[in-house]
Amino acid sequence: MAKLCENGICTPKGFQASGIHCGIRKNRTKKDLALIYSEVPCNAAATYTLNKVKGAPIAVTKQHLQDGKAQAIICNSGNANTCNANGVEIATQMCALCADALQLASEDIIVASTGVIGEPLSIDPFATHMEELVTKLSYEGGSDACEGIMTTDTFKKEFAVSFLLDGKECHIGGMAKGSGMIHPNMATMLAFLTSDVAISSEMLDEVVHEVVNDTFNMVSVDGDTSTNDMLCMLANGLAGNEVIQEKDAAYAVFKDALMDICTEISRHIAKDGEGASKLLTCQVVHGNDTMTAKKVAKSVITSSLFKAAMFGKDANWGRILCAIGYCDAQFDINCIDVTLQSAYGSMPVCVNGAGCGFDEERAVKLLSEDEIIIFIDMKQGDAKATAWGCDLTYDYVKINGDYRT
Structure with a gap:
């Protein structure tokens, strides 16, 4: 049985994170750029909004995840990069800048944005602050990263669980943003999950979709399905368990743990709905x-x-x-x-x-x-x-x- 533990996105082995203010948001006291990085390549899976209008980062991320692999996630707040003529170009450049700084291939970067729709987004803040973002990566950087993706959220949503597989201690960490424009079918939420479990990309994709259907897709704040929603999960295998390659007992344990953390995040997203008191x-x-x-x-x-x-x-x-x-x-x-x-x-x-x-x-x-x-x-x-x-x-x-x- 999984148990909640301290910290969040950096709890699984081999994950670091950072969050900074790069200038997208006018308020300099608020972070607006976040990075999550695994020391080794990961199997990856994602779900996306069902809105016909989709943010440019979703198109780029879908392309990058065709092989089921990734090693880092970059996300900005304050601008959704949606309905912009050069949106895909900006999202692609964000990945390229991040990849160069991390010495990775651009295709190994997941990109996400959240904020105002239809506002032009310049690549300049990313180019100017990418070195700082990467330099500040640390095993204690999860909370800074969580702050970097928040918009109208009033508190951070970051959790982690631990559990056993094959006698190995395993972990799942997660963080999310979501306050308004939230409605079932992967709404205004951005959610990022990490794990040190060894699991094939095919099985990871299966379990992510199964769990999202019973957790994030069961949340509604205002009936508006957003344009930029996505949930992405990285699993780097550093826990040392036998690779999960079919829906066996180990898959069930992993699914239960993922269900626990996604349920907890979903509850807190609903609780922090814009203006909510209950x-x-x-x-x-x-x-x-x-x-x-x-x-x-x-x-x-x-x-x-x-x-x-x-x-x-x-x-x-x-x-x-x-x-x-x-x-x-x-x-x-x-x-x-x-x-x-x-x-x-x-x-x-x-x-x-x-x-x-x-x-x-x-x-x-x-x-x-x-x-x-x-x-x-x-x-x-x-x-x-x-x-x-x-x-x-x-x-x-x-x-x-x-x-x-």
């Missing part, structure tokens, strides 16, 4: 199939009306039923029970698709906690799913009213 977790059980359970869970945490009710501490369970009812799946709404839960306690609000009566004052106290669970029992099968979101507050509008300016 983490909302929707747990669906006894669905007639997994896809139906997922659709129900995501429909509830995506509902703007429900999210606003949670901000107002209003146990308006009708909005939950409404969100369940309009999702694209077949089930009997008259079987469904809904219970609201928090650290304060638990309170049924709907039984068999109808209201069951509850104490409104107690409901306000229950919903005053900063983490709320919406527990939905469909009573129609064995499938289950979990989705994460946040409440909709005045601050969300304030943040996005002048995001660009």
Whole structure:
């Protein structure tokens, strides 16, 4: 069983990171450029946004990962490098500058960007500060790198887990950014994962997609799927386990560990949604199939009306039923029970698709906690799913009213 441990992206053997301010962001106190580097070549895998408009770095990264190999990740914040006529050229030049400084091939660099869409991006900040970025690489540089990819995030999302394979201690480290423009299907999130596990690129690609479908793709903050999302994972094999080349017991252990860290990151991304005051977790059980359970869970945490009710501490369970009812799946709404839960306690609000009566004052106290669970029992099968979101507050509008300016 995997256990959470200290540090983050640099916890696995052989990984270093750095983060600096290079001048993309006007605020000099905020880092805007990050680098993750493995001492040895890695097998690599990635998932990308489903938005038809994609940032230029995604096109370059897809090309570089055709062979399933990489050794470094460079990412800037403050500018998404999206919808720019020379975007691919800039992303390619970023890789070339980084590769020269690290003495690698450009094809071994993963590139990512996040920030404002449609703003011109100059290569000058990267050319001027690449030597500094590489010089500052260290085994303690994970937090600096994490800071370098943040936009409207209010705190860093960095975690690590340790576990055993073939008697060898293995690790997965991760960091992510994501606060607004987040919706299921690999939304506004950028997530980077490292591991010292030996695993083939084919199996790494399989496990990454399987885990992302049940974690990052189950997060929604505002219903907007971003243009630049990607999750990239590097595995360098330095833990010394036997190479995972099929879906065997070792694959299952690795998948469980990856699920643990991705779940933790996903929860914190939802909790740090723009302007959010509450983490909302929707747990669906006894669905007639997994896809139906997922659709129900995501429909509830995506509902703007429900999210606003949670901000107002209003146990308006009708909005939950409404969100369940309009999702694209077949089930009997008259079987469904809904219970609201928090650290304060638990309170049924709907039984068999109808209201069951509850104490409104107690409901306000229950919903005053900063983490709320919406527990939905469909009573129609064995499938289950979990989705994460946040409440909709005045601050969300304030943040996005002048995001660009």
